[in-house]
């Protein structure tokens with residue numbers, strides 16, 4: 001077949017690449033380049049958004065290969081997690097089966113895309129070979145104190161019977177079950193990520209090739225602040241407490257203190273509750289509702305007056321309340337409420353009729369801001385009212401610093417740097433995760449499993465008919481002998497948060513089958529990831545956890561120090577969107593229609609003739625019937641069309657809208673390129689004057705396409721390639737020159753449309769694979785633009801322009817100007833009064 005038969009062409013080249021093991025990465029003397037896209041969760045099918053993500057990585061990988069780098073471009077599966085278990089509960093299957101089936105399906109969809117992936121390195125995080133090494137890493141971290149056990153207040157989903165991570169709590173409800181989340185105290189494993197807060201914050205400054213917004217999000221998440229830890233003496237000692245230690249980041253507002261609030265889990269609150277049934281009931285009630293800041297922000301502020309008071313060092317006393325919005329694991333679990341400047345405190349004070357005292361007035365208009373919960377600006381000067389440290393006109397920051405000094409001098413408290421970042425609780429009461437490799441022994445306590453017994457494998461024979469963790473009710477799995485004393489003991493049944501799996505996979509790819517978490521030689525050669533690509537939804541947790549793990553792996557001897565920041569460059573890509581086609585039913589509710597069921601010319605539903613409403617560029621969602629399946633696109637147009645489309649039109653960081661007409665147009669263009677190459681291959685035209693012009697256009701195409709790829713502006717590269725194809729089409733150059741230009745076109749297209757590029761390359765008699773040919777370099781001499789466009793002004797108004805060689809003598813330019821049509825029309829056969837040529841800039845004609 002001579003036409004653009006995508007199915008054959010693409011299968012042929014994929015097979016050829018495979019057989020040549022073109023993408024297999026081995027250590028070598030060549031400089032290395034590691035490109036990684038965030039690995040997918042095997043949810044079922046690949047999505048067109050995945051196609052965009054992997055195509056971007058593939059463009060970089062292929063471009064770097066052609067540029068002489070030894071490229072590592074791996075792929076794997078982030079395969080543990082609740083959806084597998086939920087599917088098992090819903091349909092009676094097994095999470096393992098569900099997961100590996102999905103992986104097979106998705107791999108099967110991914111391979112036809114022709115990605116330059118080293119599939120020999122593929123793994124799924126649910127492979128015992130992977131998670132066994134994760135367990136080894138866990139034990140090494142345990143050894144170094146980087147993971148430990150602590151009582152923690154967790155989000156408890158009473159329906160799924162599991163602890164939820166904060167981000168799994170949405171509006172106070174479990175993300176899967178939708179049940180109202182409760183707070184529960186459990187002994188949990190935690191990673192000591194906060195011990196690295198300072199380093200994680202400082203090093204952000206070195207990540208020059210990360211998006212600014214991601215660095216800022218990380219910075220805010222780490223949330224460093226300097227505040228005051230201060231003790232308020234109890235007016236009357238109670239339950240062995242003489243005072244209450246609070247933490248504040250705004251000691252400058254101490255004058256506005258109107259009450260003390262304790263977390264329900266605060267030791268004093270608990271002690272009081274033990275003899276006060278009402279308080280006990282209040283505390284129990286507060287446990288309903290998540291521990292996320294968002295949940296606490298939204299929940300109605302509620303409190304319980306303990307009747308106790310503290311002495312206010314500024315005079316008088318303050319009542320002690322227990323309040324639902326104070327967290328036990330932040331600061332000291334107690335605060336002073338300052339209703340004048342904190343919205344939560346203000347809501348609380350209004351509800352319980354507590355005083356509101358202003359501490360400053362704005363300098364500009366002098367109006368007090370009481371009752372608006374306006375926090376004194378840190379960098380703007382204000383006028384303070386009776387400020388304890390005696391400041392008058394000062395910024396918030398100056399007042400904070402002065403108040404900390406003031407409190408320290410009086411022995412009231414000490415300045416303290418605090419991070420919002422809390423240690424990362426990793427215990428999950430689920431089956432489909434990496435078992436935590438420890439044993440509980442009555443005699444020895446918590447004992448690490450011996451490394452030679454790893455992996456601690458998940459049992460296959462589990463049931464999901466009842467909620468809760470199947471590992472807990474397995475008849476035998478828990479029963480083991482203590483690794484220390486040998487007596488009967490119990491296995492830990494908690495598994496690890498699935499974020500653990502994705503926190504070190506990039507390191508494992510450097511030696512996916514090593515008998516240790518990594519192999520230092522391989523890790524040292526391949527790390528760091530030179531270019532990481534993924535969705536901005538992972539900007540905070542996944543990246544922060546990975547940065548922590550890279551440090552932990554360095555401290556446990558699994559990564560070199562140079563890999564403590566694992567990702568040199570990060571790119572966050574936009575989504576692929578698609579229009580939603582909707583009508584409304586008689587109740588005004590939206591009814592969605594599949595693209596193939598509507599007629600876009602008449603904007604109607606084909607079957608009923610109803611007029612459709614088009615919502616452009618919407619996020620794809622099954623329920624809105626606007627999902628594009630890559631498999632359909634590949635079947636009708638081929639992978640190269642899908643790849644080219646997702647790169648064109650929009651800058652990679654922005655969303656791109658998928659349209660049927662755009663896909664059609666893309667395919668037409670590629671077919672045209674194919675035909676052009678076929679014609680050129682056959683043509684036999686002698687060399688001529690147009691050859692030089694084509695050589696210049698080729699040089700410019702090389703330059704601009706390369707710049708586009710280097711600058712992550714693939715859409716610009718694509719646009720240039722369209723233009724270059726047109727130039728080639730129109731060119732009268734000889735056959736030899738055209739063949740040369742087409743070969744370069746194939747090379748420049750190869751990162752985006754690799755199959756078509758190989759096809760053309762071989763048509764042109766190119767040697768080996770297009771990918772193995774060195775990336776073309778533009779001849780600098782051909783890039784110099786040696787002609788200029790001169791505007792022609794007649795009596796001060798621009799009327800025309802001429803293009804002339806840069807070095808054309810004035811006299812020749814003058815002669816050309818006089819022949820210009822517009823000039824001749826105005827001169828009507830006469831001579832101009834004046835003709836002034838400013839070389840390289842402008843021509844002025846005065847008549």
Ligand code: ANZ
Pocket residue numbers: 225247248249250251253263325326327328329330331332333334335336337338340341342375376418420
């Ligand atoms: C007095 C005050 C006055 C506060 C004011 C704020 C504004 P960031 O800055 O995010 O770290 N806080 C302290 N511990 C808390 C806990 N365990 N649960 C809930 N809230 C707590 O937040 C620090 C501020 O959050 C602290 O400063 C404290 O309220 C509150 F105009 O103290 B502030």
Ligand code: ZN
Pocket residue numbers: 441442443444445447482483484485486487489
């Ligand atoms: Zn023991």
